Amino acid sequence: MSRPQQTDPYSHRRKRKHTLRRFVEFRGMSRLSLKQYRKDVKQLYDGPKGAMLAVGSMVSLHEPLLGLMLRERKFDVTRFQNILDVGSGAGQILGHLIKRANPQAQLIGCDLSHQMLKRARSRLNSQRPNYITADLTQLPFDDDSFDCITCGWVIEHLHDPRPGLRELARVLQPGGSMLLLATEDTFAGAFVSRTWKCRTYNRSELNGICEEVGLPWREQLYFTKLHRYLKMGGILVEATKPAPRSHLVSHTCQS
Ligand SMILES: C[S@@+](CC[C@H](N)C(=O)[O-])C[C@H]1O[C@@H](n2cnc3c(N)ncnc32)[C@H](O)[C@@H]1O
Numbered sequence: 001m002s003r004p005q006q007t008d009p010y011s012h013r014r015k016r017k018h019t020l021r022r023f024v025e026f027r028g029m030s031r032l033s034l035k036q037y038r039k040d041v042k043q044l045y046d047g048p049k050g051a052m053l054a055v056g057s058m059v060s061l062h063e064p065l066l067g068l069m070l071r072e073r074k075f076d077v078t079r080f081q082n083i084l085d086v087g088s089g090a091g092q093i094l095g096h097l098i099k100r101a102n103p104q105a106q107l108i109g110c111d112l113s114h115q116m117l118k119r120a121r122s123r124l125n126s127q128r129p130n131y132i133t134a135d136l137t138q139l140p141f142d143d144d145s146f147d148c149i150t151c152g153w154v155i156e157h158l159h160d161p162r163p164g165l166r167e168l169a170r171v172l173q174p175g176g177s178m179l180l181l182a183t184e185d186t187f188a189g190a191f192v193s194r195t196w197k198c199r200t201y202n203r204s205e206l207n208g209i210c211e212e213v214g215l216p217w218r219e220q221l222y223f224t225k226l227h228r229y230l231k232m233g234g235i236l237v238e239a240t241k242p243a244p245r246s247h248l249v250s251h252t253c254q255s
Contacts, residue, residue: 024190026197029159038112038135041157044197045089045113053116054090054123063092065223065233066152066181070100074221075179075238077101080148085109085129086136086168087154091120097150098126108146110134137163144173152181153234156198161206165213175243178215182206182235189234203235215239 029037044050057063070077077083077100085094088109097107107129111117117131134140136154149172158164172178182201183189189200207217221236222228 021185021187021190024187024194025185025200026193028197029199034159037157037159040197042113045111046115049196050089050113050116051119054092054119057090057092062153063095065227066093067096067099069221069223069236070096075177077105077148077150080105080177082106082146083108083148083150084141084146084171086139086149086151087111087157088120088131089116089153091124091129093150093152094120094129095124098124098128106130108132110136110139112136137167139167139171141171143170144176145171147173147176149176149178151178153183155180156183156193156196156200159199161201161209162213165210165215169214169241172215172241174241176241177218178239178241180210180215180235180237180239184234188232201235206235207237210237210239215241 032040045053054063069075077097080101081104083097083101083105085097085108088094088111091109094107094109097105101107108131109117109120109129110132111120112133112135114133117133120129121131132140136151137158149168151168155161155164168178183192183198185200185202192198193200210217216239217237218240219238221238223233223236227233
Protein backbone atom coordinates (compact mmCIF):
# COMPACT_ATOMS: atom_id res chain seq x y z
CA MET A 1 0.00 0.00 0.00
CA SER A 2 1.46 3.37 -0.93
CA ARG A 3 1.92 5.86 1.89
CA PRO A 4 0.17 9.24 1.68
CA GLN A 5 2.69 11.82 0.49
CA GLN A 6 3.70 14.37 3.12
CA THR A 7 3.50 17.92 1.81
CA ASP A 8 5.30 20.87 3.32
CA PRO A 9 2.76 23.71 3.57
CA TYR A 10 5.57 26.29 3.72
CA SER A 11 7.74 24.97 0.89
CA HIS A 12 6.24 27.39 -1.66
CA ARG A 13 6.90 30.38 0.58
CA ARG A 14 10.41 29.15 1.34
CA LYS A 15 11.18 28.69 -2.34
CA ARG A 16 9.95 32.23 -3.12
CA LYS A 17 12.11 33.66 -0.32
CA HIS A 18 15.11 31.71 -1.58
CA THR A 19 14.63 33.00 -5.15
CA LEU A 20 14.23 36.58 -3.92
CA ARG A 21 17.37 36.32 -1.78
CA ARG A 22 19.34 34.93 -4.68
CA PHE A 23 18.09 37.80 -6.81
CA VAL A 24 19.35 40.36 -4.26
CA GLU A 25 22.71 38.62 -3.66
CA PHE A 26 25.78 39.84 -5.58
CA ARG A 27 26.53 37.39 -8.37
CA GLY A 28 29.39 39.12 -10.16
CA MET A 29 32.13 37.10 -8.50
CA SER A 30 31.78 34.03 -10.66
CA ARG A 31 31.78 36.12 -13.84
CA LEU A 32 35.28 37.51 -13.20
CA SER A 33 38.66 35.83 -13.22
CA LEU A 34 40.26 35.43 -9.78
CA LYS A 35 42.88 38.02 -10.68
CA GLN A 36 40.34 40.60 -11.86
CA TYR A 37 38.05 40.06 -8.88
CA ARG A 38 40.97 40.44 -6.44
CA LYS A 39 41.93 43.69 -8.20
CA ASP A 40 38.33 44.95 -7.90
CA VAL A 41 38.22 44.09 -4.18
CA LYS A 42 41.46 45.94 -3.57
CA GLN A 43 40.14 48.99 -5.43
CA LEU A 44 36.86 48.85 -3.52
CA TYR A 45 38.59 48.94 -0.13
CA ASP A 46 41.29 51.40 -1.23
CA GLY A 47 38.56 53.82 -2.30
CA PRO A 48 35.84 55.85 -0.57
CA LYS A 49 33.81 52.80 0.50
CA GLY A 50 36.83 51.48 2.38
CA ALA A 51 37.24 54.90 3.99
CA MET A 52 33.70 54.56 5.36
CA LEU A 53 34.18 50.99 6.62
CA ALA A 54 34.97 51.95 10.21
CA VAL A 55 31.85 54.15 10.44
CA GLY A 56 29.76 51.36 8.88
CA SER A 57 30.99 48.86 11.46
CA MET A 58 29.94 51.22 14.25
CA VAL A 59 26.52 51.96 12.74
CA SER A 60 25.81 48.27 12.10
CA LEU A 61 26.99 47.65 15.71
CA HIS A 62 29.38 44.94 14.51
CA GLU A 63 32.41 46.53 16.08
CA PRO A 64 30.90 47.15 19.55
CA LEU A 65 29.18 43.73 19.55
CA LEU A 66 32.45 42.04 18.75
CA GLY A 67 34.05 44.00 21.59
CA LEU A 68 31.34 42.75 23.93
CA MET A 69 31.92 39.18 22.81
CA LEU A 70 35.65 39.39 23.50
CA ARG A 71 35.08 41.19 26.80
CA GLU A 72 32.73 38.41 27.91
CA ARG A 73 35.40 35.90 26.77
CA LYS A 74 33.02 33.97 24.54
CA PHE A 75 36.24 33.73 22.56
CA ASP A 76 38.96 34.16 25.14
CA VAL A 77 41.92 35.96 23.56
CA THR A 78 43.89 36.25 26.81
CA ARG A 79 45.22 32.68 26.35
CA PHE A 80 47.25 33.41 23.17
CA GLN A 81 50.81 34.59 22.48
CA ASN A 82 50.87 35.07 18.70
CA ILE A 83 47.75 36.45 17.09
CA LEU A 84 47.22 37.07 13.39
CA ASP A 85 44.25 39.19 12.34
CA VAL A 86 43.48 38.46 8.70
CA GLY A 87 41.72 41.09 6.57
CA SER A 88 42.14 43.69 9.29
CA GLY A 89 40.33 46.43 7.37
CA ALA A 90 40.15 49.56 9.52
CA GLY A 91 41.37 47.59 12.53
CA GLN A 92 37.94 46.75 13.93
CA ILE A 93 39.13 43.47 15.48
CA LEU A 94 42.73 44.59 16.07
CA GLY A 95 41.48 47.44 18.27
CA HIS A 96 39.76 44.95 20.56
CA LEU A 97 42.80 42.67 20.54
CA ILE A 98 45.00 45.55 21.70
CA LYS A 99 42.65 45.99 24.67
CA ARG A 100 41.85 42.37 25.50
CA ALA A 101 44.81 40.19 24.52
CA ASN A 102 47.69 39.39 26.83
CA PRO A 103 49.92 42.54 26.88
CA GLN A 104 52.90 40.35 25.90
CA ALA A 105 51.14 38.79 22.92
CA GLN A 106 52.43 39.56 19.46
CA LEU A 107 49.75 41.07 17.21
CA ILE A 108 49.91 41.13 13.42
CA GLY A 109 47.31 42.64 11.13
CA CYS A 110 47.29 41.76 7.45
CA ASP A 111 45.15 42.91 4.57
CA LEU A 112 45.09 42.86 0.80
CA SER A 113 44.64 46.63 0.80
CA HIS A 114 47.65 48.62 1.92
CA GLN A 115 45.37 51.66 2.14
CA MET A 116 43.11 49.90 4.68
CA LEU A 117 46.12 49.07 6.84
CA LYS A 118 47.18 52.72 6.75
CA ARG A 119 43.69 53.64 7.96
CA ALA A 120 43.86 51.00 10.70
CA ARG A 121 47.25 52.27 11.85
CA SER A 122 46.13 55.88 12.14
CA ARG A 123 42.77 54.96 13.72
CA LEU A 124 44.24 52.66 16.37
CA ASN A 125 47.20 54.90 17.10
CA SER A 126 49.11 52.08 18.79
CA GLN A 127 52.71 50.87 18.36
CA ARG A 128 51.64 47.35 19.13
CA PRO A 129 50.41 45.60 16.00
CA ASN A 130 52.67 44.95 13.04
CA TYR A 131 50.96 45.47 9.71
CA ILE A 132 51.60 43.39 6.61
CA THR A 133 50.03 43.76 3.20
CA ALA A 134 49.22 40.24 2.02
CA ASP A 135 46.64 38.10 0.31
CA LEU A 136 45.12 35.58 2.65
CA THR A 137 45.54 32.81 0.09
CA GLN A 138 49.34 33.38 0.07
CA LEU A 139 50.44 34.40 3.54
CA PRO A 140 54.12 35.29 4.06
CA PHE A 141 54.41 33.25 7.27
CA ASP A 142 55.95 29.89 8.16
CA ASP A 143 53.83 26.87 9.00
CA ASP A 144 52.44 26.82 12.57
CA SER A 145 53.37 30.47 13.24
CA PHE A 146 50.32 31.54 15.28
CA ASP A 147 48.35 30.12 18.19
CA CYS A 148 45.38 32.31 17.24
CA ILE A 149 43.90 33.73 14.05
CA THR A 150 41.01 36.13 13.83
CA CYS A 151 39.34 36.51 10.46
CA GLY A 152 36.28 38.75 10.38
CA TRP A 153 34.16 39.16 7.27
CA VAL A 154 36.93 38.41 4.80
CA ILE A 155 36.33 34.95 3.35
CA GLU A 156 33.22 36.41 1.67
CA HIS A 157 35.73 37.72 -0.86
CA LEU A 158 36.81 34.22 -1.87
CA HIS A 159 34.81 32.52 -4.56
CA ASP A 160 36.09 29.19 -3.25
CA PRO A 161 37.07 29.49 0.43
CA ARG A 162 39.21 26.33 0.43
CA PRO A 163 42.57 27.82 -0.68
CA GLY A 164 42.22 30.64 1.87
CA LEU A 165 41.12 28.41 4.73
CA ARG A 166 43.88 25.88 3.93
CA GLU A 167 46.39 28.70 4.14
CA LEU A 168 44.99 29.75 7.53
CA ALA A 169 45.21 26.13 8.69
CA ARG A 170 48.83 26.03 7.52
CA VAL A 171 49.96 29.04 9.57
CA LEU A 172 47.92 28.07 12.66
CA GLN A 173 49.71 25.94 15.23
CA PRO A 174 48.28 22.51 16.07
CA GLY A 175 45.96 23.10 19.02
CA GLY A 176 45.53 26.75 17.97
CA SER A 177 42.18 28.49 17.58
CA MET A 178 40.59 30.65 14.97
CA LEU A 179 37.74 33.09 15.38
CA LEU A 180 35.97 33.09 12.03
CA LEU A 181 33.17 35.49 11.19
CA ALA A 182 31.30 35.26 7.90
CA THR A 183 28.20 36.63 6.23
CA GLU A 184 25.36 34.13 6.25
CA ASP A 185 23.01 33.36 3.36
CA THR A 186 20.11 35.32 4.83
CA PHE A 187 18.29 38.36 3.42
CA ALA A 188 20.45 40.70 5.48
CA GLY A 189 23.50 38.81 4.22
CA ALA A 190 22.36 39.19 0.61
CA PHE A 191 22.22 42.99 1.04
CA VAL A 192 25.70 42.99 2.57
CA SER A 193 26.98 40.95 -0.36
CA ARG A 194 25.57 43.49 -2.82
CA THR A 195 27.14 46.42 -0.97
CA TRP A 196 30.56 44.82 -0.64
CA LYS A 197 30.59 42.80 -3.87
CA CYS A 198 31.06 39.55 -2.04
CA ARG A 199 29.33 36.22 -1.45
CA THR A 200 27.48 34.72 1.50
CA TYR A 201 27.86 31.31 3.15
CA ASN A 202 25.50 28.57 4.04
CA ARG A 203 26.26 27.60 7.64
CA SER A 204 26.34 23.84 7.23
CA GLU A 205 28.23 24.05 3.93
CA LEU A 206 30.92 26.23 5.55
CA ASN A 207 31.06 23.85 8.50
CA GLY A 208 31.78 20.97 6.09
CA ILE A 209 34.46 22.96 4.23
CA CYS A 210 36.23 23.92 7.48
CA GLU A 211 36.21 20.25 8.50
CA GLU A 212 37.61 19.31 5.09
CA VAL A 213 40.58 21.74 5.36
CA GLY A 214 41.43 20.71 8.92
CA LEU A 215 39.74 23.49 10.89
CA PRO A 216 36.78 21.77 12.55
CA TRP A 217 34.35 23.99 14.45
CA ARG A 218 34.63 23.81 18.21
CA GLU A 219 31.76 26.13 19.00
CA GLN A 220 29.19 28.30 17.25
CA LEU A 221 28.97 31.72 18.85
CA TYR A 222 26.44 34.54 18.93
CA PHE A 223 26.95 38.16 19.90
CA THR A 224 24.10 38.11 22.44
CA LYS A 225 21.28 35.84 23.63
CA LEU A 226 18.92 37.75 21.35
CA HIS A 227 21.15 37.04 18.35
CA ARG A 228 21.19 33.36 19.31
CA TYR A 229 17.41 33.28 19.70
CA LEU A 230 16.75 35.07 16.40
CA LYS A 231 19.67 33.34 14.63
CA MET A 232 21.04 36.73 13.64
CA GLY A 233 24.45 38.34 13.29
CA GLY A 234 25.97 35.95 10.77
CA ILE A 235 28.23 32.96 11.18
CA LEU A 236 30.54 33.32 14.20
CA VAL A 237 32.60 30.29 15.11
CA GLU A 238 35.61 29.14 17.01
CA ALA A 239 37.48 26.62 14.87
CA THR A 240 40.55 24.71 16.00
CA LYS A 241 43.45 22.97 14.33
CA PRO A 242 43.56 19.59 16.03
CA ALA A 243 46.77 18.80 17.89
CA PRO A 244 48.48 15.57 16.82
CA ARG A 245 47.63 12.58 19.04
CA SER A 246 51.15 12.29 20.49
CA HIS A 247 50.90 15.91 21.67
CA LEU A 248 47.58 15.20 23.38
CA VAL A 249 48.97 12.11 25.11
CA SER A 250 52.03 13.93 26.49
CA HIS A 251 49.76 16.71 27.82
CA THR A 252 47.43 14.22 29.47
CA CYS A 253 50.39 12.46 31.12
CA GLN A 254 51.71 15.72 32.52
CA SER A 255 48.39 16.73 34.08
C1 LIG B 1 34.60 43.78 5.48
S1 LIG B 1 36.28 44.12 5.77
C2 LIG B 1 36.49 43.37 7.34
C3 LIG B 1 37.30 44.21 8.27
C4 LIG B 1 37.49 43.67 9.69
N1 LIG B 1 38.12 42.37 9.68
C5 LIG B 1 36.22 43.58 10.47
O1 LIG B 1 36.08 42.63 11.23
O2 LIG B 1 35.35 44.43 10.36
C6 LIG B 1 37.12 43.00 4.70
C7 LIG B 1 38.62 43.26 4.60
O3 LIG B 1 39.22 42.10 4.01
C8 LIG B 1 40.20 42.52 3.08
N2 LIG B 1 40.36 41.44 2.10
C9 LIG B 1 39.54 41.06 1.10
N3 LIG B 1 40.04 40.04 0.43
C10 LIG B 1 41.23 39.73 1.00
C11 LIG B 1 42.23 38.76 0.74
N4 LIG B 1 42.11 37.88 -0.25
N5 LIG B 1 43.31 38.75 1.54
C12 LIG B 1 43.46 39.63 2.56
N6 LIG B 1 42.54 40.57 2.85
C13 LIG B 1 41.44 40.63 2.08
C14 LIG B 1 39.66 43.81 2.50
O4 LIG B 1 40.70 44.59 1.94
C15 LIG B 1 39.01 44.45 3.73
O5 LIG B 1 39.85 45.31 4.39
